[in-house]
Amino acid sequence: MERVRLGVLGMGRQGQIHSKNIAYRIPEAELVCVSDVTQERAQQVGIDGVETYDDYRRLIDRGDLDGVVIATSTDTHEEVIKAASEAGLHMFCEKPIATSLAAIDDVLETVRKAGVKFMVGFNRRFDPTFKHVWELVQNGTVGNPMIVNITSRDPQPPHLEYLKVCGGIFFDTTVHDFDMARYLSGKEIYEVYAAGSVLVDKRIGELGDLDTTMVSLKFEGGTLGSINNSRQTGYSYDQRVEVFGSNACAFGNNETPTRVEYTNPKGTHSDVPLYFNIERYPEAFYGEIQAFADCIKNDTPAPVTGEDGRKAVVLSMAARKSYEENRPVKITEIG
Amino acid sequence: MERVRLGVLGMGRQGQIHSKNIAYRIPEAELVCVSDVTQERAQQVGIDGVETYDDYRRLIDRGDLDGVVIATSTDTHEEVIKAASEAGLHMFCEKPIATSLAAIDDVLETVRKAGVKFMVGFNRRFDPTFKHVWELVQNGTVGNPMIVNITSRDPQPPHLEYLKVCGGIFFDTTVHDFDMARYLSGKEIYEVYAAGSVLVDKRIGELGDLDTTMVSLKFEGGTLGSINNSRQTGYSYDQRVEVFGSNACAFGNNETPTRVEYTNPKGTHSDVPLYFNIERYPEAFYGEIQAFADCIKNDTPAPVTGEDGRKAVVLSMAARKSYEENRPVKITEIG
């Protein structure tokens, strides 16, 4: 295979990031085409020589692609995945795969039958800092993980309109941290206990959602964990992990724009962490698409599977149930 | 009052630390006498001009003291506190006050009736780092505390003999962190959920105890928290706190012996944190006795009350019950 030929579906913010990474930073891949229901948006991507479609089906029907990146809205995923499966295209799909477990199981079965690669966009696994923590676990530096603590807080809440449709904080935010907990520890979570509050904005509570949460985790083998989330730090994106193991305790800390600090009579001062996901995770967005291209080119398994995507959703469902019933919930209760 | 005249009961490690701090570092106080059931141990304190007793009652009966520091074994506390109360002596008492809630309530009632000051030895409140975090909460820098995370891990487990009598990890270790959580947040905890494992040493499990725990906390007003404990880091004492509030997130990090770091081809390296409580908390041990002397001298309330001591025990009991029944437990269930 010369270069991996890819198309990107959905030219929202994420689709544009993927398109540019494929076009400019991944020599092994080629951005052949993009699609968006609004053709103007597809054309805005502005990369020379890239064909644009307003109907994703025509893109899929070209017949000369190796794979597609699915960055359309979640409610279209099921349909798109099935169409791409039929066309025998490998897929990179933004999370969540779908909103119901039945739908997820259905598309995963479709994908399995089609025998194509299917990778889910848990980009944080490709953040250099978190990846290095993972390596320290994998290479034995950390030893057996005993406690995993994850902090994941947004600089400010999304718009209320978004909050209404995002499925709630466990599905919109904690879902990433569940995946991170599994990824870093190399272990499965079998039970969660979730506590939650509305401390940032009363309107979030009025939507039946939470803005501050603490989830307690039990992993196979006795490892314990916690995930704390907040919709608002006021400062910036606070994304840190800690894996305490039998040999060492590893920390993945926040990135800052610069390495400047200054000391004056009030103290020593340094930068606030990078503002939000666009600023914090550019290398992760690049790394995940690079990994997708690599697994096609080298015919290796996708590094983040549909099963990974499913498990994070199941854990989010368990967290929600735990919060609602104020009791620990076993994952087997969900499915 | 010229200088506060104090006696110290119990010349174990802690009693000796208190004796030296009173004798050498607190000009407003005077170490008049010490006692220990083994008079030799009392004499070993080796401070010029300090009288020694093998019977604490004779010390209490001197009639010329302002207060006593009770550092005898926990099973003697009830008796000693009652005797000191009768003698009208102010008291500084190592934690726990007693092992049963009934006994604690009994002595607190005695103390109240005697009208003497009663301070409990939660030394960590006087650690300069944790105290400064507390100040940042108190002065509004942190804003409303939304999440409180406490890490508290020992370098290595105590001897099995000690483990057999210490009451279990929640009473021996987490009890300090419950107090810290209340202290830092300025809020009461009303419910806990405790998870625990045996990952360090199977023999700890055979004693019916745990060596790795994660406690989820709910505070009045919606603040959430977590406490994670381990009996063994391998490196040293790992004692950190984080208060995430509406205005800022404050961190109390570990102390190290020096501020040296060096960079070589393997990375940048700095000291391991201070080894254990003796190394980490000398200023806290000094500060609490200074505070005790101050509250006698200035006739101000004890900065850590008997009620504080009681609440930490109640929270430990709730954590144990939560672990045993694998469900969140309200503090009101305990008493």
Place this chain on the structure above:
Amino acid sequence: MERVRLGVLGMGRQGQIHSKNIAYRIPEAELVCVSDVTQERAQQVGIDGVETYDDYRRLIDRGDLDGVVIATSTDTHEEVIKAASEAGLHMFCEKPIATSLAAIDDVLETVRKAGVKFMVGFNRRFDPTFKHVWELVQNGTVGNPMIVNITSRDPQPPHLEYLKVCGGIFFDTTVHDFDMARYLSGKEIYEVYAAGSVLVDKRIGELGDLDTTMVSLKFEGGTLGSINNSRQTGYSYDQRVEVFGSNACAFGNNETPTRVEYTNPKGTHSDVPLYFNIERYPEAFYGEIQAFADCIKNDTPAPVTGEDGRKAVVLSMAARKSYEENRPVKITEIG
């Protein structure tokens, strides 16, 4: 002006970096063409739609460019700059402009007469960390700079072949730091005193060069400074600055690949700094070309002038003379 039309001359490592930044990361600019004496190398740049030349004159003669980036070998600069000046092209020129002061003065005069913009490639001014230190000086946070300390050390020496032609450590390495010292302080250096040793590799000494140097600086207004250089850290690129002022002391520290640290019984360990200039300064390489495009587009002065390029060379000459004569040398002695 729609987009700034640029050509890049010289497809060595630096020319390729500039080409990619123009093509992919600067929407306001367009990479129209590149040249290299070896046309194959020019073609290797591999950016769609970019014309390639093996003779830079044909590139300059196109007549449809706004500016050129000169990344050819230093000995061609004089000729190229004159040709571009005649063609009325704005120029970004890698440092050094030329190797003799006479040649530099000659081309700067040519450029002045042509009335085109001329920017010199002191990329480090565009490093986000150093730029932020500069901002802290500019916005008054630092106050009046009193002491400026610059550390600039390479991971390992270049090949001996390169060392033979690079002009010596003061011209090859310290020249960047002289510019940094002027940039950060906002002040001119009027006298230097240079000490030097051969501690890394005897062969460097046999070439008449040094591998370890310490230059003491005097700035107008009484500010003092130091620059220390080494050809070999063993670990990686060590590039740090400190500006101690009347209001604060600002530090620009090293960047590391990740923000991971781990604590084990041997200490707390974090990443070694980024390896060398390619790893450390990608944003600086991008930033300087962005700034070049901006100054053409907005018709603003070049942010690093030919005069800046000349001054750094003069300071390097003074340092060499100071070392050879072991005495402080005034800049006015050089020219």
Place this chain on the structure above:
Amino acid sequence: MERVRLGVLGMGRQGQIHSKNIAYRIPEAELVCVSDVTQERAQQVGIDGVETYDDYRRLIDRGDLDGVVIATSTDTHEEVIKAASEAGLHMFCEKPIATSLAAIDDVLETVRKAGVKFMVGFNRRFDPTFKHVWELVQNGTVGNPMIVNITSRDPQPPHLEYLKVCGGIFFDTTVHDFDMARYLSGKEIYEVYAAGSVLVDKRIGELGDLDTTMVSLKFEGGTLGSINNSRQTGYSYDQRVEVFGSNACAFGNNETPTRVEYTNPKGTHSDVPLYFNIERYPEAFYGEIQAFADCIKNDTPAPVTGEDGRKAVVLSMAARKSYEENRPVKITEIG
């Protein structure tokens, strides 16, 4: 020898610190007596069982001491050292030994003839951080020291009255750093070049002194170094060292009162370093007297010798001469 019997001469700030350390923190030593020309000041030391004198000769004549700590004013050192030598007493002497090289040579000869131990109070060698940097050099972690950089800045200038008699910044401040440079590198300095300015307070310049200096160092074997001093940081004591060697670069950084940091929208903030020498060096003051007692008790050589004291003065003289003549000065020019 049971306990080392010591007397302290001079009950100024430093004498009191030494007295308390001997009395309270060094079990191997005993504080027998103290003297001060003002007997009241001697009595203020307030340690039970310590005899006080207003005439140091009577203290020396007791005949039952092992050694004395000389913390009287510099102009009395010569006389006191001779008297103590005659009495066969070991001596710990605050720096400087004397103000003229002739006087220093004279007393060092006297001491040598008396065959007593003579230790000079370069306390910073006993600071845990700097000592650890020294260890990293000694144990080979750093390798061959190639560059030594020392930052040493006071929070604010002393009173003008003190400035008039202190001998100038090189003798009052840099003298400590010269000793540190020799100590850390394990090498002798053979040439210095000093630059200086008046940037903090014009009145310091009117006294013929400097408040901001940069000294360039050449060590035997080719190691290079720099010392930068300032009389005023505004924030606090800024005391840092760096030893860049063939294997690693070691840093001794500032100590802070706590390990708290907090992040808010303006950045991440931590404590200002400890305020001044009393706050920064308590362990160093303790460590040096402990070392003095140890060398008497174990009959081992004094860890900081009279020769060390002399060399630091010679380097200060060379720095002054270098500044005055604006040229590098060899140590052999001084004596």
